[in-house]
Structures are given as C-alpha cells and as structure tokens.
Amino acid sequence: MEKNNKYDVVIGLEIHLESKTKSKMFCSCLNDPDERRPNINVCPICMGHPGTLPQINKQAINNIIKLGLALNSKISNYTKFDRKNYFYPDLPKGYQISQFDYPICKEGFLDIKTEKGVKLIRINRLHQEEDAGRLVHSVDGTSMVDFNRAGLALIELVTEPDFSSAEEVINFAKELQLIARYLNVSDANMEKGEMRIEVNLSLKEKGERELGTKVEVKNLNSFKTIEKAILFEIERQTKLLDEGERIVQETRGFNDEKQVTLSQRSKEDSHEYRYFPEPDLPPLEISEERIQELNCEIPELPQEKRLRLEVEYGLKDFKIIEVFIENRDFGEYFEKIATELLNWMQHKKIDQSKYFDLVKLTTNYLTSDLIGLAEGKIIDFSEKITPENFAEFIVLIFMGEINSKIAKVVLKDMYDLKKDPSHIIEDRGLKQIDNEDEVDKIIENVLESNTSAVEDYKNGKVASFQFLIGQIMAKSKGKINPDKAREILSKKLENIQ
Numbered sequence: 307m308e309k310n311n312k313y314d315v316v317i318g319l320e321i322h323l324e325s326k327t328k329s330k331m332f333c334s335c336l337n338d339p340d341e342r343r344p345n346i347n348v349c350p351i352c353m354g355h356p357g358t359l360p361q362i363n364k365q366a367i368n369n370i371i372k373l374g375l376a377l378n379s380k381i382s383n384y385t386k387f388d389r390k391n392y393f394y395p396d397l398p399k400g401y402q403i404s405q406f407d408y409p410i411c412k413e414g415f416l417d418i419k420t421e422k423g424v425k426l427i428r429i430n431r432l433h434q435e436e437d438a439g440r441l442v443h444s445v446d447g448t449s450m451v452d453f454n455r456a457g458l459a460l461i462e463l464v465t466e467p468d469f470s471s472a473e474e475v476i477n478f479a480k481e482l483q484l485i486a487r488y489l490n491v492s493d494a495n496m497e498k499g500e501m502r503i504e505v506n507l508s509l510k511e512k513g514e515r516e517l518g519t520k521v522e523v524k525n526l527n528s529f530k531t532i533e534k535a536i537l538f539e540i541e542r543q544t545k546l547l548d549e550g551e552r553i554v555q556e557t558r559g560f561n562d563e564k565q566v567t568l569s570q571r572s573k574e575d576s577h578e579y580r581y582f583p584e585p586d587l588p589p590l591e592i593s594e595e596r597i598q599e600l601n602c603e604i605p606e607l608p609q610e611k612r613l614r615l616e617v618e619y620g621l622k623d624f625k626i627i628e629v630f631i632e633n634r635d636f637g638e639y640f641e642k643i644a645t646e647l648l649n650w651m652q653h654k655k656i657d658q659s660k661y662f663d664l665v666k667l668t669t670n671y672l673t674s675d676l677i678g679l680a681e682g683k684i685i686d687f688s689e690k691i692t693p694e695n696f697a698e699f700i701v702l703i704f705m706g707e708i709n710s711k712i713a714k715v716v717l718k719d720m721y722d723l724k725k726d727p728s729h730i731i732e733d734r735g736l737k738q739i740d741n742e743d744e745v746d747k748i749i750e751n752v753l754e755s756n757t758s759a760v761e762d763y764k765n766g767k768v769a770s771f772q773f774l775i776g777q778i779m780a781k782s783k784g785k786i787n788p789d790k791a792r793e794i795l796s797k798k799l800e801n802i803q
C-alpha cells in the first residue's frame with residue numbers, strides 16, 4: 307500500500323477515549339452522551355467559576371487503571387494532576403486539568419496482527435484528563451458553544467512511534483476499541499467522538515537513525531479517513547523531500563470534502579502550555595490492593611478469546627472468529643449452542659470425535675443462513691431460537707435426518723414460529739425418506755413415466771440425468787437425500803438396456 311523505497315514511514319498515535327462514567331471527571335454533572343439540549347449538564351465546577359473545588363471521579367480512575375492493565379502497563383502508585391494552560395472558546399476555565407509528569411499508566415504494549423506476523427506496539431503512557439466543550443458552527447457564520455461535554459472524563463493514550471503503515475495503525479485502533487468495549491470503560495464510537503485519533507507522521511531516509519520532522523493530523527473520525535489521511539501525508543511529504551524542501555512541524559486536519567490534509571496551525575511544544583501542578587487537587591495515591599482488585603475484574607479479552615475459540619471449538623476460519631469477537635452476544639449464543647451440542651451428541655450416541663464437525667456445521671448455519679433470516683443483521687437470536695433447539699437442528703442435519711434443502715425450510719419455521727425442529731419436521735411431514743423400498747419405488751416410478759428422458763440419457767445426453775434427479779426430488783418433495791438419489795439412479799440406469 308504505502309510502498310516507499312527511499313523513505314521509512316514512522317507513525318505514532320495519540321488517542322483520546324471518552325471514559326464511561328456516570329458523572330463528569332471533577333463534578334457531579336451527568337455524563338449523558340444522548341443529551342441533545344445544549345448546556346444542560348453544567349455547574350460552577352466544570353464552568354470554572356472562582357472558588358469552586360474539583361473532586362476526583364473514582365469510577366474514571368478505575369476505568370483508566372483497568373485499561374492500563376489490559377494494555378500491559380505499569381500502574382503508578384503515586385500520581386498527580388496538572389494544569390495545561392491554553393485559551394480556546396470551548397474551554398471555560400482557560401486551562402484543562404490533565405497529567406504532565408506522573409501519568410497513571412506507563413510503559414505498556416499491545417500486540418497487533420500485520421502482514422508479516424505479530425508486531426508489538428509500545429505504549430508510552432495513559433493519562434487522565436477532562437474533555438473540552440463542543441463548538442457548533444451555524445451556516446450563517448456564527449459559532450455557539452455547548453459545554454455539556456466540558457469536564458467529561460477523558461483518557462489520553464500515547465504510543466511510541468512504532469507504526470510503519472496505515473494498516474498497522476488501523477489494526478491497533480480496532481483492537482483498542484474492542485478492548486475498551488470488553489472492559490466497558492468506553493463505548494469508543496469514532497463517529498460519536500468517543501474515540502479520537504491523532505496521527506503523528508514523519509518520513510526518514512532509509513537507514514537514517516534520526517527521526518524526521520513530524521506532522522500531526524487531526525479530524526480523523528473513521529478508520530477509512532485515517533487510512534486516507536496517512537496515505538495522503540506519505541505522498542505529500544515524499545514529494546516535498548524529493549524536491550529538497552523542508553517539512554514544517556505543524557498540525558493538519560483532514561478535509562473530507564477535498565480528501566486532503568490542510569494546515570491548521572504550527573504545533574506547540576509542551577512548554578507553551580505552561581504546565582504546573584493543579585493546586586486544587588492533592589496528589590492521588592493508588593494502592594497495590596486497589597490495583598489487584600481491579601485486575602480481578604478484567605474479563606476475558608479479545609486476544610485470549612480468539613485463542614480459546616480456536617482451541618475449544620476447533621474454529622479455523624479467521625473471519626468467523628472475528629464475527630464472534632466483534633459481536634459478543636452472538637459469540638455467547640454460539641458458545642451456548644456448542645455446549646448444547648455435547649448433550650445432543652450424547653443423547654443421539656454420536657461419537658465425541660465428531661464434535662468439531664458439528665461445531666463447523668453450526669458456524670456455517672449461524673453466519674450464513676441465520677443472519678440471512680435476519681436480513682443480514684446480527685440480532686439477539688436467542689429470542690428467536692433457543693440454543694438447545696439450534697443444537698438439535700444441527701444434530702438432525704448431521705445425522706442425515708433432514709437434507710440441506712429441507713434444513714432451510716425447518717430453520718425458517720424455527721425462526722418464525724419459535725418451535726423446536728423435530729416438531730416442525732413432524733407437523734410438516736418433512737422427515738427424510740430413508741426406507742430403501744420406498745426410495746426405490748419413487749425412483750422406479752419416475753423412470754417409468756419419463757421413458758424418453760431415459761432413452762435420451764442412454765443415447766448420451768448427460769443433461770437428462772439431472773432432469774431425472776429433479777423429477778425424483780420433486781416426487782419425494784425433497785425428502786430423499788440427493789446424493790442417495792444420484793447413487794441409486796445411476797445404478798438403475800446402468801441396468802437398463
């Protein structure tokens with residue numbers, strides 16, 4: 307994608323995640339992402355009125371510690387908050403409470419998949435801060451400010467410059483998004499601004515040790531946009547360097563309309579923010595005990611789950627595993643069915659060594675037919691078909707009691723009527739005909755009433771065979787196993803002179 311012979315691409319990320327808390331970071335105002343009325347969730351503390359005192363949100367601190375632990379970080383026992391001073395209309399206090407030299411989490415890492423295998427991305431730090439408000443620009447040129455978001459708990463994650471392609475960046479961001487959701491520390495929806503990614507990108511000549519001048523790219527509100535912005539920047543900077551020009555250290559924004567990055571401002575260095583310790587908050591001490599307790603609350607994370615699905619159920623298809631990883635309820639539904647399968651196998655005396663085969667059949671029906679019945683959507687399927695009924699359905703197919711054509715009819719009825727498969731098969735008279743005499747009779751019957759087709763076949767017209775199979779399936783209302791029909795039909799045709 308971003309093949310480049312002359313330069314190495316060096317990318318680091320700064321990611322902001324809106325923490326899932328009941329109230330704001332330093333006051334009791336509600337954190338309500340669905341509030342549409344502006345300036346409803348505000349108070350003197352988050353508006354920075356003189357004489358007010360901030361208080362630290364315990365849930366927010368627990369969230370960032372959990373995320374830090376999940377990202378293999380060291381959690382600091384001593385940490386403090388600092389003021390980051392700058393002026394902007396959406397910042398009512400004229401400063402943001404953040405963390406400068408003592409972040410809560412540091413030195414973490416996350417493994418990501420790349421074309422060349424697994425790559426370790428180092429995470430420099432995660433620190434806690436508060437969000438700014440939101441500017442709303444009207445068409446008539448006026449701008450208004452909504453402070454509902456001002457003071458929300460915000461986690462900032464900074465990686466080391468370990469990425470060398472857009473693909474790596476996106477894999478990292480997607481994995482982080484999953485982890486945040488599994489931990490329930492952030493919904494991390496990019497289009498809602500709950501996860502905001504800034505890309506720091508520079509080029510250096512191959513073999514060169516020193517990093518080039520970096521450019522920061524903002525306004526990236528989707529994975530697609532990130533990819534486009536990175537590709538654009540690589541091309542733009544390559545061209546400048548090739549022409550002997552200098553790269554300017556600056557912040558650029560991605561312009562969706564023009565599909566380019568445009569310069570916004572020259573980048574401040576940290577000293578321009580005049581950080582100093584927040585005088586209204588004491589240093590925060592985090593006990594080892596608290597860290598251990600939070601560590602115990604961490605659920606199974608995506609990477610462990612992928613591995614377990616592979617080992618426990620013999621899943622090989624990477625795409626199917628990802629469907630279960632990304633849609634956790636659907637994954638749980640699958641696992642419940644897989645457990646029920648074991649009961650049915652015992653009941654029907656199916657050899658345990660066939661388990662992975664039945665599981666594979668299950669994943670096929672789940673990810674194609676069942677999602678198809680829901681018009682391509684992944685919904686709460688347990689409301690439609692119980693895991694027990696679904697497992698029974700799979701066992702019936704596996705044992706050849708219904709063929710794949712009838713299985714579709716049965717599944718649709720199960721879905722629409724919420725009945726178990728054996729009742730549907732009985733009520734609709736769909737049971738497979740496996741009585742040899744009966745199968746024989748149907749085929750004989752078809753041969754007798756289609757003598758010209760038989761003659762055509764004997765004269766070398768191969769298509770007539772398929773025609774006869776069609777007749778047999780129609781006559782039996784699809785209740786004969788097609789493979790069996792083919793086998794018997796070819797034997798019978800051989801015997802006809």
Ligand SMILES: [Zn+2]
Pocket residue numbers: 330333334335347348349350351352353457
């Ligand atoms: Zn408030």
